[in-house]
Amino acid sequence: MRWWLPDAGSTFAGPIDTMFLAILILTGIALVLVEVGVVTFVIRYRARPGRKAFYTHGSTRAEVIWTAIPAVTMVALGLVSNHYWVLIKDKKSVPPNAYHIGVHAKQFEWQITYPGPDGKLGTSDDFTVRNQLHVPVNEPVAAELSSEDVIHSFFVPEWRLKQDAVPGMHIIAWFQATKTGEFELGCAELCGMGHYKMRARVFVHTPEEFKAWLTQQAAAQGAGGGGSE
Ligand SMILES: [Cu+2]
Known part of the structure; x- marks a missing residue:
């Protein structure tokens, strides 16, 4: 405890x-x-x-x-x-070199979208994974938050970052992780009966590990895979 x-x-x-x-x-x-x-x-x-x-x-x-x-x-x-x-x-404080990912919240899961090999979000090579957030350590990351249904809240206690995801709004929450390892992303806004189980695993990788993960995921998606669970 x-x-x-x-x-x-x-x-x-x-x-x-x-x-x-x-x-x-x-x-x-x-x-x-x-x-x-x-x-x-x-x-x-x-x-x-x-x-x-x-x-x-x-x-x-x-x-x-x-x-x-x-x-x-x-x-x-x-x-x-x-x-x-x-x-x-x-x-205006989001660093211009930040790595942008999409974070879509819905009752009761997190859908994380990565820009794929071209490094650009919103293109055809993007891929999405459920309830897993992978980021590189010591690099600024910008989470573009959106919500499907009700207000949710993106909260990773170790990062001291909490930001609501609001339906109809596009909100960016940026951060720079300084510690590799596994953490938890929880929903910090009571959003319905399944709120308590709305969480994702957070993986903070070294740059090499992150690159390897991205390559592997992109390949799996290209081959018709649905991303890792
Ligand atoms: Cu929620």
Whole structure:
């Protein structure tokens, strides 16, 4: 049983984890201060034999302070995290050399389309595999997300990347894996009765392995095969 975050497996993991930790510490401090305050006041101003509980309408000065500090903290967090939001989510941030693949979500599976030998998505040599996502390590990949039916969400915890796939929309989620191995792509949006089993295996390959896999798949498709399951 893991008690902390999944292994860091993409270039986004470092900054996202740092931000997560900063927010956890700040909210942790706030939690302790508030709870200590509540308990202290409850004990100190409680009713006792011969004395009524102390009652106050409040203090404007205290209210201004405890509103201003969280407000300033929130704005500061927003400003600090904006850089990473733009880096990860902005349409213009997708690296021009990214390897584009199609990720089509439907109840309840992932259909991953590869550009085939010509390296271009949307041509006749494209091929599709079900519930398997193969990508090369240390190379930017752009997943072109679409959905067949309802909203699904593309989520690979090790990459710290989560993006909705919305019917009628074409959304690109890019990432660069930094760790080879096998991971899991889960659907992170409740999408129906089979949501719990909507997942794909993720394989992050070395460039050579990836090339070999692509060649083998393309050949199998050319020979009339249906891709590997
Ligand atoms: Cu789903």
